[in-house]
Amino acid sequence: MQEEGPDSRAGLAQAAAIWDRRKWLALVLFAAPCAAFLSLVSTLPNLYSSTATVLVEQQQIPEGYVKSSVTGEADARLHMIREKILNRSHLKELIERFNLYPDLRKRADEESVVERMRKDITLELKELQRQVFGRDGTFGFKVSYRGRDPETVARVANTLAGEYVEENVKMRTRQASDTTLLLKKQLDEIKARHDEQERRIAQFQQRHMGELPDQIHVNLSTLSRLNQDLALNSEHQMRLIERRERLSKQLFDITAGGAGAAPHPESLAYQLEKLRTELTALRTRASHKHPDVQRLQGEIAAIEKALAEMAADAKLDPAQAAALLASPDDIRQALRESDRDLKNLKVEEQRLRQELIAYQRRVERSPQHAQEFQQLERDFKMTRDLYLSLLQRYEDALLAESMERARHDAEMRIIDPAMPSASPAAPNRTRLYLIGLALSLAIAAGGVMLAEYRDRSFHDVDELRAFTKVPILVRIPLIETKAERRKKAVWAGLRAAVSLVSLAAIVGAFQYLGAENEQLVWMLSEKPAPSAPR
Known part of the structure; x- marks a missing residue:
């Protein structure tokens, strides 16, 4: 402490000497910026800011029940509204409405x-709550406006917040309606395509009836049945031919006039025929009694009983037994x-063969139509699935649109006007x-330090001794005459007058600069003028 004392005293003495030499410069350099800054600040206009808080609530009904047709996140929609x-x-329009x-x-x-005005409007998103899964939860945003009149500023801020709410309702309703109209248009197009493909399938089925792939098993079964019917028909024809041959032979035996052609007079058949002839003649003359x-x-x-027993003993079939008992007329009728x-069997055989050919043609053509029919059916199923999917989405969109119209401003509302x-x-x-005082002091100190740095003259003997080793013999003080002192005083007065005039001009200029300069207010404010988010 004892060693620092002389240095401290020397520093204070040097500072006092500098102040004595540069006090007027320091006063001028301090007064000019201080007066300018103080006059500028005192004339700056007062600016007011008002903020309205809007709450945004996401869909409360689970999407498993009603899926909203309004896509996009709320912050993106806010950007579009902004x-x-x-x-x-x-x-x-707002500028003219509120003047x-x-x-x-x-x-x-x-x-x-x-x-x-665009710069004076601020939108600040403020998250209040966010759900863990998927969609955003409830959050809010602030709409701020700044201006000169506090009442007008508050009305403008509330108007902007109300327009955000109104535009949000319009946008959601319009988006829901546009989604419904788009789905309705797509649904009509898919429905027309569905009907056209259904008509083409019906025409194809009608044009190729019986030749479709799913009918091949029926056709094969029908072919098998027709073959069986044809074989049975052939068998019946063979039996009829054999029976006709027997009947023809029997008739020939009865009616032939050649030797050995007629039956023996003692045969039962001959006696039976003779008795029948007599009975026929007798009935013309007598009654049945x-x-x-x-x-x-x-x-x-x-005789018929005896012939029947003979046929049974000979193991004749019923037709042969009947032929044995029949008369020539009966044989001819048979x-x-x-x-x-x-003849009927031959007609039936022709029909069976025609049907057989037709079904064989169907079976042969089925593979040819299978690929075309499968393509038609695949396109039809795809269109049907798409139609059902669009129909479900359209019904969901109608429900979502009605929900949007019913909610009105439930999603976005002003909670703090x-x-x-x-x-x-x-x-x-x-x-x-x-800040002005601090800057003025800094300018004054800097100016004094610069002046001392640029001043190369010696102000006292100690400075000269420090500069050179030549011994100083004598010190002569400055001798001023009255004229010189008068001249010095005049120059001092002139400098003071010029300084005062300059100071007044600076004050007036900065007062003019600060008057009604709102942009300068926000530039000099503690917090810069907020900018709207991009």
């Missing part, structure tokens, strides 16, 4: 005024019936005054 609200025509920036509108063009008629009927019955049945501010948001004059 771009619409901040467009030139809308801001111009904003009257002074600026007198000296600047319309585009500059609109850009100025006549004794001779009854006698002949009894004899005929006895031949005619056999011819008729044989803007209120007129009691104190200005800018400028912070106390802070600016302190």
Whole structure:
């Protein structure tokens, strides 16, 4: 401490000597910026800011029940709304409605005024809650506006917040309606395509009836049945031909007039035929109760019984037994019936063969139509699935649209309207005054230090002794005459007058600069003017 004492005293003495030499320079360098800054701050206009808080709530109904047709996150939708609200025509309408920036509108063009209001509007997103899974939860944002009149500022901020809410409702409703219309248009197109493909399949099925792939098993079964029917028909024809041959032979044996052609007079067949002839002749003369008629009927019955027993002993089939008992007329009738049945069987055989050829053609053509039909059916199923999917989405969109219309402003609402501010948001004059004083002191100190640095003269003997080793013999003080002192005083007065005039000019200039300069207020504020998010 004892060693630092002389140095400290020397430093104080040197500082006092510098102040004595440069006090007027220091006073001028301090007074000029201080007066300028203080006059500038004192004339700056008061700016007020008001903020409205809007709450955004996401869909509360689970999407498993009702899926919203409004796509996109809320912050992206807010950006779109912001771009619409901040467009030139809308801001111009607000400026005229609330008579904003009257002074600026007198000296600047319309585009500059609109850009100025665009800068004065701030949108600040503020997250309040976020769900863990998937979609965002509830969050809010703030709409702020700054201006000169606190009442007007609050009304403008509330108007902007209300327009955000209104535009959000319009946008969601319009998006839901557009989604419904788009789905309806797509649904109509798919429905028309579905109907056309259904009509083409029906025409294909009608045109190739019986030749479709799913009918091949039926066709094969029908072919098998037709083959069986054809074989049975052939068998029946063979039997009829054999029977006709037997009947023809028997008729020939009965009616032939050649030797050995007629039956033996003692044969039962001959006796039976003779009795039948007599019975026929007798019936023309007597009734059925006549004794001779009854006698002949009894004899005929006895002979028929004997022939039947003979046929049974000979193991003849029923047709042969019937032929044995038949008369020539019966045999001829049986031949005619056999011819008729044989003709019917031949017609049936022709029909069966035609059907057989037709079904064989169907079976052969089925593979040819299978690929075409499968392509038609695949396209039809794909279109049907797409139609059902679009139909479900369309019904969901209708429900979502009705939900959007019913909700109105439930998703976005103002929870904290803007209120007129009691104190200005800018400028912070106390802070600016302190900054001005600090800068003025720094300028004065810097100016004095620069002047001392550029001054190469010696101010006392000690400085000269420190500069050279030559011994100093004598020190002569400055001798001034009265004229010189008078001249010095005049120059001092002139410098003081010039300094005062300059100081007054600086004060006036900075007062003019600060008056109505809102942009300068935000530049000098503690927090820079907020900019809207991009």
